[in-house]
Amino acid sequence: xxxxxxxxxxxxxxxxxxxxxxxxxxxxxxxxxxxxxxxxxxxxxxxxxxxxxxxxxxxxxxxxxxxxxxxxxxxxxxxxxxxxxxxxxxxxxxxxxxxxxxxxxxxxxxxxxxxxxxxxxxxxxxxxxxxxxxxxxxxxxxxxxxxxxxxxx
Amino acid sequence: xxxxxxxxxxxxxxxxxxxxxxxxxxxxxxxxxxxxxxxxxxxxxxxxxxxxxxxxxxxxxxxxxxxxx
Numbered sequence: 001x002x003x004x005x006x007x008x009x010x011x012x013x014x015x016x017x018x019x020x021x022x023x024x025x026x027x028x029x030x031x032x033x034x035x036x037x038x039x040x041x042x043x044x045x046x047x048x049x050x051x052x053x054x055x056x057x058x059x060x061x062x063x064x065x066x067x068x069x070x071x072x073x074x075x076x077x078x079x080x081x082x083x084x085x086x087x088x089x090x091x092x093x094x095x096x097x098x099x100x101x102x103x104x105x106x107x108x109x110x111x112x113x114x115x116x117x118x119x120x121x122x123x124x125x126x127x128x129x130x131x132x133x134x135x136x137x138x139x140x141x142x143x144x145x146x147x148x149x150x151x152x153x
Numbered sequence: 154x155x156x157x158x159x160x161x162x163x164x165x166x167x168x169x170x171x172x173x174x175x176x177x178x179x180x181x182x183x184x185x186x187x188x189x190x191x192x193x194x195x196x197x198x199x200x201x202x203x204x205x206x207x208x209x210x211x212x213x214x215x216x217x218x219x220x221x222x
Contacts, residue, residue: 120181128174
């Protein structure tokens with residue numbers, strides 16, 4: 001986990017986010033950039049007055065972190081005196097969240113297929129006509145007679 | 154004989170009980186040699202807790218059906 005806060009331009013950050021396993025960001029422009037380029041993104045909406053329902057990025061690879069810190073709802077980003085909620089969030093906890101998010105969304109991305117991929121698998125239903133034991137199989141098995149081969153009717 | 158399926162189908166299904174029932178199978182794999190036998194289709198099932206196969210079947214058996222979608 002590396003911090004690139006203030007170290008890149010928006011364009012360079014987009015390129016970096018695209019290759020990142022996950023991006024952890026405050027509710028901010030970079031959070032939206034990361035989500036827009038498809039990075040698994042953890043958005044930290046740290047203030048009680050933040051509105052992730054309204055402002056979190058759309059998309060399937062976005063996770064939202066809400067605060068447990070009991071700041072007064074009247075504290076807004078513009079006026080918060082100390083951002084104690086963010087300082088209180090343990091670095092290790094954030095890293096753990098990023099790892100979990102990266103794992104979850106990478107797995108999902110790998111598992112996603114297009115409908116056409118599914119259609120390549122030709123699944124048919126057919127009736128079993130005869131069954132014989134398969135004595136040479138490592139696990140007990142049957143040889144099934146059927147009429148399921150393509151073109152066999 | 155046309156097709157076969159491996160893991161532990163014998164646990165829940167006696168040979169005689171299978172005859173005349175319907176199963177679903179992938180029919181466009183290349184043929185594969187299994188236990189001295191040319192397997193042509195992959196009959197679809199899922200494992201139960203004991204590692205026995207539970208077959209995937211149409212809920213209403215009928216004449217051979219066209220492709221799954």
